Amino acid sequence: MITLAFDLYGTLLDTSSINTVLSQHLPSSSVFLSPSITTLWRQLQLEYTFRLTASSRYLPFPEVTRLSLLDALARHGCSLTPESQAAVMSAYSQLSPFPDVAAMLAKFEELKQQGGEEVQRLVFSNGAPEQLERTIRGTEQIKGWSWVSVHQMGKYKPAREVYGWLCEQVGRGKEDVVLVSGNPFDVVGAEMAGVRACWVDRGGKGWTDGLGRPTWIISSLEELGELVGKM
Ligand code: LAC
Numbered sequence: 001m002i003t004l005a006f007d008l009y010g011t012l013l014d015t016s017s018i019n020t021v022l023s024q025h026l027p028s029s030s031v032f033l034s035p036s037i038t039t040l041w042r043q044l045q046l047e048y049t050f051r052l053t054a055s056s057r058y059l060p061f062p063e064v065t066r067l068s069l070l071d072a073l074a075r076h077g078c079s080l081t082p083e084s085q086a087a088v089m090s091a092y093s094q095l096s097p098f099p100d101v102a103a104m105l106a107k108f109e110e111l112k113q114q115g116g117e118e119v120q121r122l123v124f125s126n127g128a129p130e131q132l133e134r135t136i137r138g139t140e141q142i143k144g145w146s147w148v149s150v151h152q153m154g155k156y157k158p159a160r161e162v163y164g165w166l167c168e169q170v171g172r173g174k175e176d177v178v179l180v181s182g183n184p185f186d187v188v189g190a191e192m193a194g195v196r197a198c199w200v201d202r203g204g205k206g207w208t209d210g211l212g213r214p215t216w217i218i219s220s221l222e223e224l225g226e227l228v229g230k231m
Pocket of ligand 1: 125183
């Protein structure tokens with residue numbers, strides 16, 4: 001049996017969905033900047049994790065998320081009141097799941113009813129433990145899922161060690177774990193560490209990353225239903 005380890009931000013949850021809350025807290029003259037701030041925020045959040053790990057430093061993911069929000073706002077010439085900042089950060093625990101998460105779960109259920117093997121699944125994320133607890137508890141589709149965080153490693157994806165840590169935590173060999181991620185850097189990191197990865201290409205743009213390749217490419221999580229039996 002294969003264990004599917006799902007990346008959270010950008011794979012199960014849509015990080016761009018924070019735009020709705022952010023736009024409610026920006027001054028009216030800056031609301032039009034909200035989508036651009038949201039996109040830059042995510043880019044900086046990841047860049048901060050890469051930089052921290054490259055310089056052997058660690059800050060918990062909620063702090064990385066807060067600092068990168070401030071940077072993204074400042075680069076757009078904006079700021080938020082402390083109350084608004086707290087509200088936007090709190091909303092980061094309630095990001096919307098992508099619509100194909102429910103479709104995938106329905107597919108897994110259908111296959112189980114037909115006598116198929118139950119799929120072992122969990123979340124594997126940069127998110128800090130209490131952040132993952134809160135987010136998973138508050139997200140209907142993934143409520144009750146177990147999770148593994150990189151937090152105890154003090155290193156962010158795609159450090160090689162975190163993929164070994166994942167396998168250790170789930171008690172399975174590398175050959176029995178598949179990372180499912182929409183983030184190419186995560187996919188390449190897993191493959192380089194000897195864990196096979198499935199990339200979710202929702203945009204249908206095709207693989208472009210020059211540093212490696214996924215073992216599988218799907219255009220929607222729903223396709224995992226059929227794929228998992230062949231892994
Ligand atoms: C995560 C980041 C990579 O959930 O989005 O681990």
